[in-house]
Amino acid sequence: MIIARGVTKRYGRVVAVRNVSFELPAGQSMAFWGSNGAGKTTMIRCLLGVTRFRGIASIGSNSVKRRGRAARALVGYVPQELAFHDDVRLGSAMALFASLRRVDRASAHGSLDRVGLSGHERKRLRDLSGGMKQRLALAIAMLGDPPVIVLDEPTSNLDAAGRGEVVRTLQQLRQSGKTLVFASHRPDEIITLADTVIVLDKGIVDRVTTPRELWPTEKPVQVVRLYLSTASEAEAAQALREAGHAVHINGQGLCVAVPRDRKAEPIGVLERKSILVRNIEVLDDVRLPEGST
Amino acid sequence: MTMLTMTGPRAATHVPPSHRRAVLTFARREFRDAMSSRWFVLYTVAFTLLAVGVSFLSLSGSGSHGFAGFGRTAAGLLNLVMLVVPLMALTAGAATIAGERERGTLLYLLAQPISRTQLLLGKYAGLSLALVCSLCIGFGLSAGVLAWRAGGVGVGSYMVLVGLTAMLAIAMLSVGVLISVVSRRTSVATGLALFVWLVLVFVSDLGLMASSIVFQLRVQEIFALAAVNPLQCYKMGAIVHLNASLDVLGPVGAYASYTLGPAMPWVLSGSIVAWIVMPLLLALVLFNRRRSI
Structure with a gap:
């Protein structure tokens, strides 16, 4: 489902990610693990095709460089923290992304319902808690039922309760056959959610392993x-x-x-x-x- | 939260939105955001009050009626437009991409199945529409004063003035968007926009006068330099369209009238159109090439 070959990304003279390669079959779950600056977020941005990089990355046989829109149509993305205009109402934000995903109003409502946010459509984003924002990001990521969900430290800004809710939703996604790629600082998340772990150190793959081998x-x-x-x-x-x-x-x-x-x-x-x-x-x-x- | 009941990948639904749909989605959102933005409302109110004030004072101060009164009002509006509209359009354009980048929303939007071109064109179209609406409010109320005091003469000329002003606003918006694409922070983009505004409004006029004296420029050279400045083009174009002679602008105006004749409005409008197209194209190229988020 996801293939990366020799992915290298430089910011000026600094190499953020060097020669990262992996293959992730459909329905599997993979985590990027490493310290701050290890290259986890950069790797996710390369996979989404939103930044320039050397090498090859493809999602569902679509090169993220040449067919970026088609590749991203297969991906639901959850950022570290939902970054969106604070004045916007939850329903409007949902409608914008539903339109971009060619999803009708009923499906968008269903997506909100799945994360327990239906009934909050009139709320402005600034009035949502961190956990609710992250659940909204998950609802947006699930619009159109994409086969791949990419998450960049999705629980790093949440308290224990919020984290638990998000992890439970991700577990359900995993059980429903989604391919998950995520970056995390938290061993508990990796143990709970990942089949494979890519340990990154200063932009280089230190090893490709499993949660069980790590702990x-x-x-x-x-x-x-x-x-x-x-x-x-x-x-x-x-x-x-x-x-x-x-x-x-x-x-x-x-x-x-x-x-x-x-x-x-x-x-x-x-x-x-x-x-x-x-x-x-x-x-x-x-x-x-x-x-x- | 309800239990997730998602099935496997449904390829048919994972199609990126059409170009038209993506551009329209962003245009609608940008238009709504602009019309509810405090700065935009402030600019609109200020422009409307000034336009109505100029119309009222031009007519009531002189006691002019009919076409003479209209000409006086149009001249007043011309000077007002040249000060306020470029400022409004440049700052609105400058905030558009730089603002998204600073808030972190740019990455989130680009992670959707859309292209950078669609995003930029959508935002540009929405802002253009918002600017034109804002101008129509100001000009509309001013027209009301004109109709009341001057008897509704010169409707055609007035519409041309509104059209030219809309073109100027969109040209300045293009420059603002270009500034926004190359700026990482909103404050830098706004600073650059203000600098460009100062250059176009004040420095170029004074610079033209100074260089004509210092370098003993010929009339055709002075005209060529003036024709490069969209504000000067707007001024000359408006004067021509208001059925006045460019002789009021001195030897340069007389030279332009004599040399270009009936082609004059097209040359001046063409210059403004070039200011719409060229910065926008450059912004699109840079936004796609630099791939900064």
């Missing part, structure tokens, strides 16, 4: 994010790995997968190494999907 712990797993000084992150990651924990350095702290009853253990490991933990965040309780490898 090889018994289920159910819980991910703890530790906030340290940047200088001590590498040392802390090394210490935790030596202690048998699966660790990933992310742009937003260290993500450590731990069994539910041993959440404080990483702090103890770091304390013994005299590494100060500034803050700790326990991410949503997640369960590895049945049959994941």
